[in-house]
Amino acid sequence: MFVAGQKEMQQLDQYTIEKIGLPGIVLMENAGERVVEEIMASAPCHNPVVLVLAGGGNNGGDGFVIARRLFDLDVQVHLCLISTPNRLKGDAKVHYDVYINRGLPISFYQDNSNIFMSHLQQADILIDAIFGTGINRLIREPYDQVIHMVNEYAGKKLIISVDIPSGLNSDNGKVQGVAVKADKTITFVFPKTGFFLNDGPMHVGEWKAVDISVPKSIVHDLGIKMPNLITENLVKASIPLRPHHGHKGTFGHVLVVGGSRSFVGAPVFTAKAVLHSGAGLATLAIPENIYSIAANISPEALFLPLSETDGHFDARAILEISPRLGQFTSIAIGPGMSRFPGGEAWIESFIQHLNGQPIVVDADALYLFRNQLEIIREYQGDVLFSPHPGEMANLLHTSIKEVEENRLEVATFFAKKYEVYLLLKGHRPIIATPAGNLYINPFGHDALGKGGSGDVLTGVIASFLSQGASPTEALVSASYLHAKAGEDKARMLSHYGVMPMDIIEGIRDQLVSMERK
Numbered sequence: 001m002f003v004a005g006q007k008e009m010q011q012l013d014q015y016t017i018e019k020i021g022l023p024g025i026v027l028m029e030n031a032g033e034r035v036v037e038e039i040m041a042s043a044p045c046h047n048p049v050v051l052v053l054a055g056g057g058n059n060g061g062d063g064f065v066i067a068r069r070l071f072d073l074d075v076q077v078h079l080c081l082i083s084t085p086n087r088l089k090g091d092a093k094v095h096y097d098v099y100i101n102r103g104l105p106i107s108f109y110q111d112n113s114n115i116f117m118s119h120l121q122q123a124d125i126l127i128d129a130i131f132g133t134g135i136n137r138l139i140r141e142p143y144d145q146v147i148h149m150v151n152e153y154a155g156k157k158l159i160i161s162v163d164i165p166s167g168l169n170s171d172n173g174k175v176q177g178v179a180v181k182a183d184k185t186i187t188f189v190f191p192k193t194g195f196f197l198n199d200g201p202m203h204v205g206e207w208k209a210v211d212i213s214v215p216k217s218i219v220h221d222l223g224i225k226m227p228n229l230i231t232e233n234l235v236k237a238s239i240p241l242r243p244h245h246g247h248k249g250t251f252g253h254v255l256v257v258g259g260s261r262s263f264v265g266a267p268v269f270t271a272k273a274v275l276h277s278g279a280g281l282a283t284l285a286i287p288e289n290i291y292s293i294a295a296n297i298s299p300e301a302l303f304l305p306l307s308e309t310d311g312h313f314d315a316r317a318i319l320e321i322s323p324r325l326g327q328f329t330s331i332a333i334g335p336g337m338s339r340f341p342g343g344e345a346w347i348e349s350f351i352q353h354l355n356g357q358p359i360v361v362d363a364d365a366l367y368l369f370r371n372q373l374e375i376i377r378e379y380q381g382d383v384l385f386s387p388h389p390g391e392m393a394n395l396l397h398t399s400i401k402e403v404e405e406n407r408l409e410v411a412t413f414f415a416k417k418y419e420v421y422l423l424l425k426g427h428r429p430i431i432a433t434p435a436g437n438l439y440i441n442p443f444g445h446d447a448l449g450k451g452g453s454g455d456v457l458t459g460v461i462a463s464f465l466s467q468g469a470s471p472t473e474a475l476v477s478a479s480y481l482h483a484k485a486g487e488d489k490a491r492m493l494s495h496y497g498v499m500p501m502d503i504i505e506g507i508r509d510q511l512v513s514m515e516r517k
């Protein structure tokens, strides 16, 4: 599935109307009907009272259809027009006239806001058809008042937004002054990019994309490039095949490089995640001072204890590890490594001894590479970076705010410029490829926000690479499984209580239904 912005939705609608010949009023009728189906399926009580709030654009047009069709289903429905009738035009005007010609219940906010408030109070379900993808300026009076009043009922009445919560920018997810806080958003054709960026996730609620007879194949026909949404089906097709006759050599040998006196657990979580997600072997290259503790808690791993000074790797470690590097099928570097003095030269020397196997760079290794990204661009194999927003800001020498407000743009820029496969972590992770392809992960929540969670993710990525997945396949699958595991474990252990080992177990649980042979 794709994720669409305002421009793409206009292209799709226009092509359907002008080239295919399906009139806009038919699309609007379909849109309204789909929303009515969802309202009926999610009504919180028997015989609910519904208030439809319609604006002056085509989103309001959907609202007229919704109110009419609910009326025909004997639902107690009232429509309130927030705009003025003489501003209506095009398809919305057609459906407004139909509504009026039928003599159905309507009131006008501009005429009497008290009537509006009494309808608002009485309703069980509020349908937000005020603005859709067409907002192009800050929300002002009277719309802002209406949206504030609707939001007073957030959590008390069922609020369903049509296409997008009114006031949310469909491209970047920023609130244009004020935006509806929906419980549910029924969106047309594709989810909107803004659902997954900035304020979007806090406003959109549960969302569902419905078909309104705009063929999805137009995307290919017109060669429109849009971000992909990570779905279960995409992941099922992306996780590595696992032949029954395979042995530990078939499934690859991952080298995990990390750890320091203060961070013993991080590389251990990575190695455990490597093995729990299917790699044949995992070797932990760690400073020798933490070897005995790490070995004690990870009997399943192999070990390469390396020379250290003050609890972190030193120059001798490179000489010790370099003759061994050829035997590994993928490398994960960074978890718990610490930002040690001389680390930049250390990591430069390390990468020069590799033979082109894919490498996942995370945590402190991202910091150590920040001033020498040219080395990464010149590396003969695939490089995958998995920064959280703080690490991304550090790599780009900018602020976290700048990164968070422009997640898609930042990820695209970095992946193209340095020719890396980038996973920008955080709420709604983004994957960007050197070729400019984008993937958005709509899953995961705060249960994953605990030290060690990212180390687990790094391990799963490296594991899939060693089992033959492409960098994109490895990032898409690992990001999805990690997020789903967090959601699933939170149901049993609470959002507070999910630990890194639970995520690892959860990933294994998820894999049960995903196995490919």
Ligand SMILES: NC(=O)C1=CN([C@@H]2O[C@H](COP(=O)(O)OP(=O)(O)OC[C@H]3O[C@@H](n4cnc5c(N)ncnc54)[C@H](O)[C@@H]3O)[C@@H](O)[C@H]2O)[C@@H](O)CC1
Binding pocket: 013, 014, 024, 025, 027, 028, 031, 055, 056, 057, 058, 059, 060, 061, 062, 091, 130, 131, 132, 133, 134, 135, 136, 137, 138, 139, 140, 143, 162, 163, 164, 176, 188, 212
């Ligand atoms: N034929 C089509 O193109 C279809 C459109 N559909 C609906 O149409 C919506 C998009 O319709 P529109 O492009 O008309 O846009 P909207 O319905 O989002 O409204 C835009 C209207 O509001 C005005 N406006 C924009 N920002 C404003 C602000 N801050 N304060 C006050 N007024 C503001 C604009 O001048 C315009 O008249 C979609 O979200 C979807 O709900 C669906 O009916 C499916 C078919």
Ligand SMILES: Nc1ncnc2c1ncn2[C@@H]1O[C@H](COP(=O)(O)OP(=O)(O)O)[C@@H](O)[C@H]1O
Binding pocket: 363, 388, 425, 426, 427, 428, 429, 443, 444, 445, 446, 447, 448, 449, 450, 451, 452, 453, 454, 455, 456, 457, 482
């Ligand atoms: N609120 C959230 N919603 C979705 N994912 C989250 C949330 N909080 C944390 N995560 C995920 O948890 C992981 C944390 O990684 P990171 O910050 O590198 O932690 P650490 O280095 O301590 O292991 C990332 O994959 C991130 O996307």
Ligand SMILES: [K+]
Binding pocket: 059, 128, 129, 130, 131, 132, 161, 162, 163, 164, 165, 166
């Ligand atoms: K809306």
